Amino acid sequence: MMMVGAVDMPDRFPHCFADLYRKSGAQKFGLAFEEFAAILESLRARYLPADPKEFFQNLRVEDLALARSCARASDTAWNVFVERFRPKLYPLALSIARDETIARELADCLYADLFGGGRVSRLESYGGRGSLEGWLKTVLAQQYVDRLRTGRNLVSFDEQVEAGVQFAGRSEEPALMDARLEPATDAALAALPAEDRLILASYYLDRRTLAEIARMLGVHESTVSRRLDKITASVRKAILKGLRERGVNAREAEQLLHSDVRELNLDVAARLTQESISQPFYRKGPLR
Amino acid sequence: MPEFDEVLRSTLKSKAASNTPHPDPDLLSAFAEQALKKEERAAVAMHISLCAECRELLSLVSAERVPIAMPQHVRWPAWTAAGVAMAAGCALVYLSIPRSKPPSNAVLVARNAPPPALEVAIAPEKQPAPRKLKTAKRASTPVPAATPNEMQADPSPAPTSALVNRASPAQDREFQMVPSAPAMKSFQQTVGAKAAAPSVRWSIDAFAELQRSFDGGRTWESVHAADGAAFRALAVDGAQIWAGGSGGIFVHSSDSGAHWDRIVVADGDRSLTGAIASITVSAGHLDLATSSGERWTSADGGMHWK
Numbered sequence: 001m002m003m004v005g006a007v008d009m010p011d012r013f014p015h016c017f018a019d020l021y022r023k024s025g026a027q028k029f030g031l032a033f034e035e036f037a038a039i040l041e042s043l044r045a046r047y048l049p050a051d052p053k054e055f056f057q058n059l060r061v062e063d064l065a066l067a068r069s070c071a072r073a074s075d076t077a078w079n080v081f082v083e084r085f086r087p088k089l090y091p092l093a094l095s096i097a098r099d100e101t102i103a104r105e106l107a108d109c110l111y112a113d114l115f116g117g118g119r120v121s122r123l124e125s126y127g128g129r130g131s132l133e134g135w136l137k138t139v140l141a142q143q144y145v146d147r148l149r150t151g152r153n154l155v156s157f158d159e160q161v162e163a164g165v166q167f168a169g170r171s172e173e174p175a176l177m178d179a180r181l182e183p184a185t186d187a188a189l190a191a192l193p194a195e196d197r198l199i200l201a202s203y204y205l206d207r208r209t210l211a212e213i214a215r216m217l218g219v220h221e222s223t224v225s226r227r228l229d230k231i232t233a234s235v236r237k238a239i240l241k242g243l244r245e246r247g248v249n250a251r252e253a254e255q256l257l258h259s260d261v262r263e264l265n266l267d268v269a270a271r272l273t274q275e276s277i278s279q280p281f282y283r284k285g286p287l288r
Numbered sequence: 289m290p291e292f293d294e295v296l297r298s299t300l301k302s303k304a305a306s307n308t309p310h311p312d313p314d315l316l317s318a319f320a321e322q323a324l325k326k327e328e329r330a331a332v333a334m335h336i337s338l339c340a341e342c343r344e345l346l347s348l349v350s351a352e353r354v355p356i357a358m359p360q361h362v363r364w365p366a367w368t369a370a371g372v373a374m375a376a377g378c379a380l381v382y383l384s385i386p387r388s389k390p391p392s393n394a395v396l397v398a399r400n401a402p403p404p405a406l407e408v409a410i411a412p413e414k415q416p417a418p419r420k421l422k423t424a425k426r427a428s429t430p431v432p433a434a435t436p437n438e439m440q441a442d443p444s445p446a447p448t449s450a451l452v453n454r455a456s457p458a459q460d461r462e463f464q465m466v467p468s469a470p471a472m473k474s475f476q477q478t479v480g481a482k483a484a485a486p487s488v489r490w491s492i493d494a495f496a497e498l499q500r501s502f503d504g505g506r507t508w509e510s511v512h513a514a515d516g517a518a519f520r521a522l523a524v525d526g527a528q529i530w531a532g533g534s535g536g537i538f539v540h541s542s543d544s545g546a547h548w549d550r551i552v553v554a555d556g557d558r559s560l561t562g563a564i565a566s567i568t569v570s571a572g573h574l575d576l577a578t579s580s581g582e583r584w585t586s587a588d589g590g591m592h593w594k
Contacts, residue, residue, distance in 0.1 A: 050327070058323065073579040075563060079534070082496055082518060090493070096348045101505040108491055115520060115565050115579075127314040129324070134317035134349070141348035142313065145341070194333035201337045204297040208347065215350040216343075218322045 013037045016056055024061035029069035029077040039068055043127050063135075064128030070114070071121040085136065086111065092137045096144050106140050106147070113139075181256050184242030188235045196231045203228060308335045310342055320349045488544055490529060492519045498531055500545055513539045513548040523567035530590075532564025532576065540590060553584050555593050560584055 017037050021027070026036045040056060049055030069077035089111060093103035113122040126135050189197060195217065202208045202216065210228070214221040236257065243253035311319065311332050318324050319332045336342045489501040491508065496518035498511040513519075519533035529545055532538040536559070538551045553560040553576065562580030569575075576584040586593045 054325070058325075073562065073565075073581060075534070075579060078563065078579065082534075086496065095351045104491060104505060104508075111492075125312070125314075127312075129314040130318035130321045131323075134321050135313050138313040138317040138320075138345065138349050141345050144348060145345060194330045194337055198333045198337035198343075202343060202347075204293065206340065206343055206347075212347060212350075215352065216320070216346050218320070218350075 013041075014053075014056075016053060020056060020059070020061045024065035026061075026065035026069065029065060029074045029080075031065055031069045031072065031074070035072075036065065036068075039064065046127065047129075059128040060131055061128060063132035064126065067123040067126040067128075067132055071116070071124040073116075081114075085132065088133060089136065089140070092133070093140050093144075096137070096141050102144075102147070106143055110136070110140055110143060180243055180246040180248055181239070184239045184246060185235075187242050188238035191238060192231065192235070196227070199224065199228055200231060200235070310339065311335060316342070316345060317349065320346060490522055490524050490545075492522055492531075496520065496533060498522070498545075511545045513541070513545070514550055521564050521567045523569045525569045528569070530567050530569065530574065532567055534563045536560040536562065536564060536578070538564055538576070551590050553593050555584075560593075 017040060018033075020040065021033050021036050024036065026033075040059075043059070044052055044055065047055065066077055066080055070081050089107035090103055093106040093110070094100065097103045097106055110122075115121060122139065126132060130138075189200070192200070199213055199217070202213045203210075208216075210221045210224045214224045217224065239257065240250070240253045243256060244250060248256065308331075315324070315328075315332055319329060319336075322329075324332060336346055489505050491499045491501070493499045493508070493510075498513050498519055499508040500511050501508045513531060514537055517531075517533055517537045517539070518535075519531050519537075521532045523530045527542060527544040529541040530538070531540075536553065538553055538560070539548045540551055541548045560576070560578060560582060562578040562582065564576050565579050566577045567574070568577075572587065572589065574586040574590055576582075578584070584593050
């Protein structure tokens with residue numbers, strides 16, 4: 001048996017659990033070592049880390065103990081939560097919604113979800129991978145997106161008719177002039193590192209600004225600008241190489257990249273099917 | 289090089305689908321905070337690059353904080369001093385004129401803006417029903433207001449709660465708001481929601497204080513219902529307001545917050561423990577759930593509890 005303070009800890013748990021338990025301050029919230037260890041084990045089962053020890057060491061155990069103790073209705077934990085995090089809910093919601101009324105409602109609804117009120121508190125799903133504040137902001141963002149989607153679903157048919165939705169033509173993407181361009185572009189994009197691809201998607205698909213992408217990645221705007229130039233140049237080079245490998249000479253390849261892409265014809269229905277393969281996690285019911 | 293950009297955009301869009309599950313809020317927030325190890329970060333980034341929904345979420349999570357407007361200190365020009373002195377003189381003269389005693393124990397604190405003009409129906413006070421509860425009285429100035437199109441005066445006598453023992457200077461009159469929307473039934477439904485379409489809105493703010501808005505949520509004022517209370521749950525049924533929170537505090541107002549009664553939830557020797565987590569009002573029944581897992585029910589508006 002190990003001892004933490006006056007608490008016995010069974011040897012069946014890794015030794016680092018005892019250190020984490022001490023560090024977390026779970027004891028002052030009345031969270032027993034066995035409960036805390038069970039939480040850590042459930043997180044290991046959820047994320048299947050390659051290096052469990054490093055995984056546990058990187059957990060935000062103080063926030064984790066607080067959140068899980070709140071979920072277990074510890075008054076001490078709730079007092080700490082109310083003091084430390086409740087005042088942050090509204091500013092966080094405001095940074096997402098940019099509207100005071102909506103922000104207040106988002107913050108209040110989240111607080112109700114966190115408290116549980118007889119149901120399982122949403123704090124039970126917090127796993128300590130990032131900060132509790134960051135997690136709260138992410139959940140608020142999910143609620144905001146859900147709210148927008150619900151709002152869109154509630155647009156009446158009359159309003160849609162007024163907006164001319166029923167007359168909207170089928171949107172079709174133009175076809176590439178040469179069938180060899182598409183696989184060459186696919187291959188060039190597939191070879192990109194994930195974060196480079198994220199930058200491209202955010203810039204070209206979502207039309208986000210360099211500043212927005214920089215905030216998403218936690219880097220400086222100038223870094224994103226440099227990386228974008230570099231990625232674009234390398235993709236272009238890779239496409240040209242791919243075209244040459246597919247029997248297109250250098251001059252034709254250059255011309256293909258300057259072709260009129262309005263003729264690109266992609267199967268819209270197939271693409272929509274692809275996009276719906278994975279359900280949003282906030283539509284899947286309880287959070288993992 | 290617009291054509292090349294279009295080729296990229298079209299191809300990215302056509303491949304914008306991911307077969308991997310969405311990262312949970314833990315992973316997404318850890319990604320935004322650069323807290324993931326290289327391999328895990330790459331896996332999350334790959335999903336996000338293929339998933340427009342997750343990119344949208346990440347963008348919202350990474351959004352900059354919005355500065356919250358704070359009251360500004362105004363530097364007044366020197367000539368205003370004379371005007372202020374004159375106004376103070378007028379005020380002294382005005383105050384020296386005898387008049388009826390104003391309501392005491394003002395408990396409403398204007399936060400952002402003064403409420404709009406009040407239109408209320410003056411109704412004779414009913415005799416309070418026999419009390420069987422321990423209550424602690426708080427009274428407030430009947431300030432709550434709404435524009436005429438938000439609140440209608442009702443000529444019928446106001447429904448006086450059996451819990452209310454009006455002993456304040458304001459007891460000789462009361463106003464009544466007429467609920468124009470279905471009552472809110474539980475905390476989850478009522479917090480931050482509208483009690484009546486364009487009428488009074490109630491909420492609990494970040495500091496666990498009761499808040500009330502008369503202008504659809506643009507401005508809010510604190511409503512002081514009990515000393516040192518940290519409220520966590522709220523239920524609104526027209527002019528009937530119940531609020532509960534830490535230490536089992538439970539208060540009720542039957543007049544949209546003008547007067548408050550503290551209700552002690554107890555059944556014989558047994559009393560409520562923990563914080564009140566939710567309040568549900570349904571067909572005359574009050575149901576409370578506490579953080580300690582207790583359930584309390586009253587079938588007579590809070591006079592008796594089980």
